[in-house]
Each structure stands twice: as C-alpha cells, then as structure tokens.
Amino acid sequence: MNPSANIIMDLREKAHATKRIGILxxxxxxxxxxxxxxxxxFPYTAGEHGRDCGARIATERLHNESSVxxxxxxxxxxxxVLALxxxxxxxxxxxxxxxxATARIAGTMPIRPPVPTL
Incomplete structure (x- = not known):
C-alpha cells in the first residue's frame, strides 16, 4: 500500500475512534x-428514623423548609446532577x-494505487 493510502486509512480509524469517544x-x-x-x-427515605418520603415531583409539601x-x-x-x-x-x-466530519472527508479521498515509475 502506498504512503498516502496509509495516511487516509489512519485518518479514517482516528475519525471512528473520535466518534466512539463522543458516544461514550x-x-x-x-x-x-x-x-x-x-x-x-421515585420515593425515598430520609432522616435518622428512615421516614418514608414521596417522590420529589409529586409531593404536596414541595416548598416546606421544615420538612425532613x-x-x-x-x-x-x-x-x-443536571449541571454535571x-x-x-x-x-x-x-x-x-x-x-x-473527519470520516466524511476521509471517505471522499480515493485510495489510489501507486503510479509506476519508469
């Protein structure tokens, strides 16, 4: 394989690795x-005595600061957690x-066999 084909294949591999990192x-x-x-x-337990609490979105005492x-x-x-x-x-x-984008660019580059020299 000619050197330019190696460069293009390496570029394609790096592009796919970059996409995998993005998915991760x-x-x-x-x-x-x-x-x-x-x-x-989901409901949860809170406090020292393990008080059962309803789901955070469905509670009636949403803004009651004295509630455990x-x-x-x-x-x-x-x-x-969302900011994280x-x-x-x-x-x-x-x-x-x-x-x-790199994979698309590398896909448009043809891999040509080396030109024989005389």
Whole structure:
C-alpha cells in the first residue's frame, strides 16, 4: 500500500475512534439524566428514623423548609446532577461531530494505487 493510502486509512480509524469517544461521553451525560430522573420520580427515605418520603415531583409539601423530606433532597442537589451532565454532553457532541466530519472527508479521498515509475 502506498504512503498516502496509509495516511487516509489512519485518518479514517482516528475519525471512528473520535466518534466512539463522543458516544461514550453522551452515555455519561445520559447516565446523569437517568440519575436525575431517579432522584425526582421515585420515593425515598430520609432522616435518622428512615421516614418514608414521596417522590420529589409529586409531593404536596414541595416548598416546606421544615420538612425532613424537603431538606434531605433539595432542588439545588437535583439541578447539580443536571449541571454535571452538561460538560459531558457538550464534549460528546463536539467529539462526535468532529469524528463524523473527519470520516466524511476521509471517505471522499480515493485510495489510489501507486503510479509506476519508469
């Protein structure tokens, strides 16, 4: 194989690896969203005595600051989980877009056999 074909094949491999990294970072962001949904939608226990609390989204005492349930799972903690997902989603989209664009560019480059010299 000629040197330019090696360069193109290497470029294609690196592009696909970059896309895989982007998908992995998207998966990490998706796991943070899943953790947020679990914290928001499922009942939990709080306090020293293990008091049963309803789901955060369906509680009647949503803004009652004296409630043990409200203070144990407050909104800043929930939004912090979402904020944690943001850098992973941005990096994942950047890596995936870069890898996809590079793969398309490398796909348009023909791999030509070497020209015989006389």
């Amino acid at each position: 970072l998207f998966a990490v962001a998706g796991l943070a969203w899943l953790w947020f949904a679990i914290l928001l939608l 349930c409200v203070t144990s799972r407050d909104w800043p903690e929930l939004l912090g 997902s943001l850098p992973f989603a941005v990096a994942g989209s950047t890596f995936y877009a870069t890898g996809a």
